[in-house]
Amino acid sequence: MVFHRLLLLTSSLLLFSSETIGSPVLQLLAPQPRPLVIWHGLGDTYGSPGILEFISLVQDVHPGIFVHSIHLDTDLKEDQRATFYGNVDEQVDLVSEQLANITELEEGFDAIGFSQGGQFLRAYVERYNSPPVHNLITFGSQHMGISDIPGCRPWDLVCQLARRAAMGGVYSEWAQKNLVQAQYYRDPARMDTYLSSNHFLTSINNELAATANNTYASNLSSLSKLVLVLFLRDDTVVPKESSWFGSYAVPDDKALHNVADKTIVPMRLQPLYLQDWIGLRALDERGDVLLETCPGEHMQVTRDCWEPLVKRFVGGATTKYVVPDREVLLVQR
Numbered sequence: 395m396v397f398h399r400l401l402l403l404t405s406s407l408l409l410f411s412s413e414t415i416g417s418p419v420l421q422l423l424a425p426q427p428r429p430l431v432i433w434h435g436l437g438d439t440y441g442s443p444g445i446l447e448f449i450s451l452v453q454d455v456h457p458g459i460f461v462h463s464i465h466l467d468t469d470l471k472e473d474q475r476a477t478f479y480g481n482v483d484e485q486v487d488l489v490s491e492q493l494a495n496i497t498e499l500e501e502g503f504d505a506i507g508f509s510q511g512g513q514f515l516r517a518y519v520e521r522y523n524s525p526p527v528h529n530l531i532t533f534g535s536q537h538m539g540i541s542d543i544p545g546c547r548p549w550d551l552v553c554q555l556a557r558r559a560a561m562g563g564v565y566s567e568w569a570q571k572n573l574v575q576a577q578y579y580r581d582p583a584r585m586d587t588y589l590s591s592n593h594f595l596t597s598i599n600n601e602l603a604a605t606a607n608n609t610y611a612s613n614l615s616s617l618s619k620l621v622l623v624l625f626l627r628d629d630t631v632v633p634k635e636s637s638w639f640g641s642y643a644v645p646d647d648k649a650l651h652n653v654a655d656k657t658i659v660p661m662r663l664q665p666l667y668l669q670d671w672i673g674l675r676a677l678d679e680r681g682d683v684l685l686e687t688c689p690g691e692h693m694q695v696t697r698d699c700w701e702p703l704v705k706r707f708v709g710g711a712t713t714k715y716v717v718p719d720r721e722v723l724l725v726q727r
């Protein structure tokens with residue numbers, strides 16, 4: 395039995411056999427869609443019915459796509475707990491190892507972050523990005539933090555305990571290392587306390603000039619597209635404009651602290667953007683930051699909303715082809 399190696403022509407859909415085969419074997423193969431990595435949100439798990447359904451719908455849109463759902467623990471309960479409790483720097487580090495371990499991802503992938511999973515994936519891009527992210531889509535994420543800790547469903551005890559602990563001392567050393575939401579809590583009315591206590595968000599947003607890291611900017615601007623989705627009726631993320639890098643203005647007068655109608659500073663007026671601390675402006679001026687909306691409440695990811703985005707920004711053709719032996723196809727004669 396003779397095996398003939400086939401040449402793989404990456405620029406076309408055809409595979410030609412080597413000349414040693416009498417008549418050329420032509421085979422029509424589809425290019426392999428770029429893989430997708432998903433990071434679920436607060437209170438969710440990597441294998442929840444909602445996430446599994448989403449994955450299967452994405453696979454209907456892009457047949458054959460490889461999808462990885464990020465987990466911090468293979469146990470579902472522990473994975474859910476890790477959305478409330480843990481050190482986010484360590485979590486992102488663990489995820490970078492997890493992703494680097496997966497051979498299907500080695501040429502890069504598109505990524506979708508749901509809610510807090512979005513800013514955590516951005517941290518991955520800025521700090522690791524190996525394997526690299528092509529397009530990053532974030533749904534209802536808190537890129538400029540939150541100015542209030544989200545409420546919990548009445549029966550959700552894990553959430554309620556975490557929330558109570560966070561409200562108690564959101565900027566305490568303990569909270570900043572152990573409570574996930576505290577690590578992206580950013581209250582413009584207490585900016586000094588935030589800047590001196592927060593580790594995670596000040597880092598990924600390069601808000602501290604003394605420790606700013608230029609790699610974050612070059613890595614983030616290496617994205618092909620950054621797609622930021624805001625839920626128009628989001629009242630969980632305060633303010634909802636955080637999904638678009640907006641935040642409340644820093645009150646210049648302490649007396650303004652309790653003023654109810656707070657002004658939103660949009661992305662393009664943020665110091666982070668104007669001085670391009672993280673490469674966001676470079677990306678935007680290239681036309682590669684897309685501000686999108688979903689009509690519903692926080693994480694009401696309706697099909698009308700996600701499907702056009704998944705069609706446009708996920709599963710693009712790679713130069714890889716669906717072949718049994720990954721790089722070469724062996725034909726038995």
Ligand SMILES: *[C@@H]1O[C@H](CO)[C@@H](O)[C@H](O)[C@H]1NC(C)=O
Pocket residue numbers: 488491492495
């Ligand atoms: C990566 O793979 C190695 C070897 O299979 C394994 O020991 C390790 O736990 C994996 N790391 C992560 C973070 O998944």
Ligand SMILES: *[C@@H]1O[C@H](CO)[C@@H](O)[C@H](O)[C@H]1NC(C)=O
Pocket residue numbers: 520521522607608609610
């Ligand atoms: C900047 O970030 C990169 C990527 O995480 C890291 O390797 C490097 O040590 C950081 N540099 C400084 C000065 O902290």
Ligand SMILES: CC(=O)N[C@H]1CO[C@H](CO)[C@@H](O)[C@@H]1O
Pocket residue numbers: 519520521522523524526609612613616
């Ligand atoms: C795509 C890209 O720029 N990736 C770089 C991100 O930063 C790390 C250093 O931490 C580099 O190794 C990557 O090449």
